[in-house]
Amino acid sequence: MLRNVVLGLLMMFLSLMTATAKSPYHLVTFKFKNKQDRSKAADFVHLDVIKGNEGKAIVNSFDLKQIQKNIPTLISSVKKLDLPGPSIKGEEETYQFPRGDEKFHTYKELTEKLQNWSRQYPNITNLSSLGTTIQGKQIWILRLTHQNNLRKEPPPGIIFMGSHHAREHLSTEVPLNVLEHLLKNYGKNPEITKLVNERDIYYVPMVNPDGAMYDIKGRRYKMWRKNMRSERNNLYGVDLNRNYGYGWGGRGSSSSRRSDIFRGPKPFSEPETSAIKNFIEENQHVKIVLTYHTFSELILYPWGHKNEGVGGRDQQVFETMARKMATWTGYTPQRSSDLYVASGDTCDWAYGALKRFCFTFELTPRSQWEGGFYPGARVIDRVSKANIKPALYLIKHSKDPYGVL
Numbered sequence: 001m002l003r004n005v006v007l008g009l010l011m012m013f014l015s016l017m018t019a020t021a022k023s024p025y026h027l028v029t030f031k032f033k034n035k036q037d038r039s040k041a042a043d044f045v046h047l048d049v050i051k052g053n054e055g056k057a058i059v060n061s062f063d064l065k066q067i068q069k070n071i072p073t074l075i076s077s078v079k080k081l082d083l084p085g086p087s088i089k090g091e092e093e094t095y096q097f098p099r100g101d102e103k104f105h106t107y108k109e110l111t112e113k114l115q116n117w118s119r120q121y122p123n124i125t126n127l128s129s130l131g132t133t134i135q136g137k138q139i140w141i142l143r144l145t146h147q148n149n150l151r152k153e154p155p156p157g158i159i160f161m162g163s164h165h166a167r168e169h170l171s172t173e174v175p176l177n178v179l180e181h182l183l184k185n186y187g188k189n190p191e192i193t194k195l196v197n198e199r200d201i202y203y204v205p206m207v208n209p210d211g212a213m214y215d216i217k218g219r220r221y222k223m224w225r226k227n228m229r230s231e232r233n234n235l236y237g238v239d240l241n242r243n244y245g246y247g248w249g250g251r252g253s254s255s256s257r258r259s260d261i262f263r264g265p266k267p268f269s270e271p272e273t274s275a276i277k278n279f280i281e282e283n284q285h286v287k288i289v290l291t292y293h294t295f296s297e298l299i300l301y302p303w304g305h306k307n308e309g310v311g312g313r314d315q316q317v318f319e320t321m322a323r324k325m326a327t328w329t330g331y332t333p334q335r336s337s338d339l340y341v342a343s344g345d346t347c348d349w350a351y352g353a354l355k356r357f358c359f360t361f362e363l364t365p366r367s368q369w370e371g372g373f374y375p376g377a378r379v380i381d382r383v384s385k386a387n388i389k390p391a392l393y394l395i396k397h398s399k400d401p402y403g404v405l
């Protein structure tokens, strides 16, 4: 633990040292009396950490002005961070992770890996694209199921997604490694073999490849969250986890382009969210959705846009599953809105519009001081391993989610 904290502080220090001098980002600490206070703050900024009555957020200069104007009494301190600000020109076109973090996959490496796997395991995989991003990249989806299932009505299914948010690179590595575990153990491990034979499993490890690659452009992390929506060379970006169409436009999202929680001009205005929407709508047998994010070590479920649970048996299913998965990961199971109210996220839509059981996993670390969005490559294996059991559990129960009751 102490080692993690020391390493985290060192990583932060190094990343601050290597960043450029010009910085639009600040670390803001809030003091909250209650949940309402947290949601008030979440109306303006994205809260990265909540612990006790304190919250922390890394905010851009626009968001900083907004909170100073609207909720000054909730702010306890503001610290300037030396991180480079957004721009779409003037940077060399290298898409490589910063030194020491090369184990994370670039979009190109991800593409090659998925293509290799689909060649290596032709009887159980199929690689295709859900559509293209703003910058024209393919949004890869790898289907994992025995080829016999392709000729008939597909068996019950599940989708795992990563990297809706650009800077949350670990959320691509975890599904990728769990997928690799399934591939390598097919035909060896009876449980995995059975699941691949009897389920339809989908992986979209990088929903927002434009943003993820922009975040590492020039080999420096930029703390970028949104996609790459721009106008006349002016990058602003849309928060893809505020752009889904259930309760869209409500609390915890912004109508301002410059905000880090900008929801976009209308629901599903972005090619990335609309590609996911089309896929989940068209595949009714996909009964469970898991969207990986970072960080804070949480397992979240609807509702997120209002301070209520979904009620009835469905709520029991969410709670039972989340509690069970928490035993393997040590993550905290929680209703999304208990964290803070935010509208337009993936899970509110998947459940609200289509009744799919949907979880948001906020992966490692637990805190900003252990690296926040940039915990370093050394955590990848450990976090991936911890996420195998929850994935197998959800794959199993995608046949009948109510079976957990």
Ligand code: 0X9
Pocket: 046, 047, 048, 165, 168, 241, 293, 294, 295, 300, 303, 304, 305, 336, 337, 339, 340, 341, 342, 343, 345, 360, 362
């Ligand atoms: O705010 C988000 O989009 C998610 N956290 S993250 O740090 N990865 O950005 C959490 C979404 C949870 N949903 C709601 N609270 N509605």
Ligand code: ZN
Pocket: 164, 165, 168, 241, 293, 294
């Ligand atoms: Zn996220």
